[in-house]
Amino acid sequence: MAALLAFLLLALPAKPANPDEVGGLHPPREETRFVFAWRGVPVGTVTLTLEGGRFTYSSRHLHTRDGQPGERRREVTLEVDGAGRVRGAEQGRASSAERARDGRGAVSEVFPQALWLWRGPPPVGCVTAREELSGLEGPHCVTRVEGSRVEGTLLGSPFRASYGEKGRLETLDVGDSRFTVAAPGTRLRSPPELFAQGLPVEGTHGALALEPPLEVSARLEGMTPWDAGAARALSARVHAAFTDKAPGAADWNENGEGEAGGCLAHALRFAARARERGVKVALVHGLLVVDGGPARPHAWVRVALAKGGTLDLDPTSLDAVRPDTHLPLALEEARGPALEAGRRWLELLRGAHRVVRRP
Known part of the structure; x- marks a missing residue:
């Protein structure tokens, strides 16, 4: 996870008016928070602060160590001038092949990455x-600007960013990671407890639902029709393969590999084993309610059946997936950024939907 966070919110230089050239005054303090999601699952926050010529980048994110989930905090403060350049930057850190050059062949100035994208x-x-x-320093390129959307590469890795009416960064997609601005006043718990208390459930009987409702697709394009018996057998094998069902490193492995893993690891491993058989299944991001408790984040799988319809399976518990216990939020590819799931998790974090029971 540390490598992912080091990769996030990379930036390019902005050139606003230099406050040092107009009476030496700095603009007022500005601060913005972003929620960091990996493959659709919110796992941390990033805070950017600019005040008095000092730019601070602070991250708080889920970090698994020795099989135990916890929080890792990292913070860096840089002195910057009014144009957003790092004061006293040593430009010899990047190789000559990596350095961006101007028309005279001179090495360009160095800018904090997140500051410029922000x-x-x-x-x-x-x-x-x-x-x-x-x-790390190196070339950061913008290849396309279309209205409020920007595309380019960050040290050779593709990125996409979008901006709001005031010209501030709202979303950034890099690989399987997405960073989404948190609206001012949004109350977010610290990782790994973004959803630690769960979401309250209104009502005591009936199927789970959201108010206002969210539409969830019945299946993904290209799902492979499969035999229900074979799918159930694979679910049982995946369940038995995890000796430790606590959150662990396997949850952050594309194929769910590892001995310790929670629901995401079980779902990812099921999908990987199905791919080995030439079968494409869907990963379901949703909520689980157990014994009248709150609704907590959960993941399971959906299989297309050869005889028609679909079958939802929960390899983590092997319990039946029922409308009164499992509430789907989004159907996603087992591999990829799961952007729709990420958007919906953020809506829940913001309190945009209530979990209710419909008799």
């Missing part, structure tokens, strides 16, 4: 920027 949108072109957490 205050964008950046123009088309390449610059040298520094990853705040790792200190």
Whole structure:
């Protein structure tokens, strides 16, 4: 997870008016929080702060160590000038092949990566920027700007960003990671407890639902028709393979590999084993209610049946997936960023929907 966070919110240089050139005054303090989601699952927060010529990048994210989930905090503060350049930056850190150069062949200035993306949108072109957490410097390029959307590469890795009416970063997609701005006043618990208390459930009997409702697709395109017996047998094998069913490193492995893992690891491993058989299944992001408790995040799988219809299976518990215990939020590809699931989890974090029971 640390490598993922070092990769996030990379940036390019913005060139606002230099406050040092107008009476030496700095603009008022500005601060924005982002929720970091990996494959659709919120796992941390990032806070960007600019005040008095000091830019601070702070991350708090889920970190698994020795099989136990916990929180890891990292913070870096850089002195910057009014144009967003790092004061006293050592430009020799990047190799000559990596350095962005101007028309005279001179090495470009170094900018904090997150600062420029935050205050964008950046123009088309390449610059040298520094990853705040790792200190790595190299080329960061914008290849396309279309309205409020920007595309490019960060140290060679593709990214997409979108901006709001005030020109501030709202979402950033890099690989399987997405960063989404948290609206001012949004109350978020610290990782790994973004959903620690669960969501309250209104009512005592009936099927689970959201108010206002969210539509969830019945199946993904390209799902492979499969035999129900074979699917149930695979679910039982995946269940038995995990000796430790607590959250662990397997939850962050694309194929769910590892001895310890929670519901996400079980679902990912089921999908991986199905792929080995030439079968495509869907990963279900949703909520689980047990014994009248709150609704907590959960993941399971959905299989297309050869005789028609679909079958939902929960390899973590092997319990039946029922309307009064399991509430789907989004159907996603087992591999990929799961952007729709990420958007819906954030809506729940913001309190945009209530969990209710419909008799």
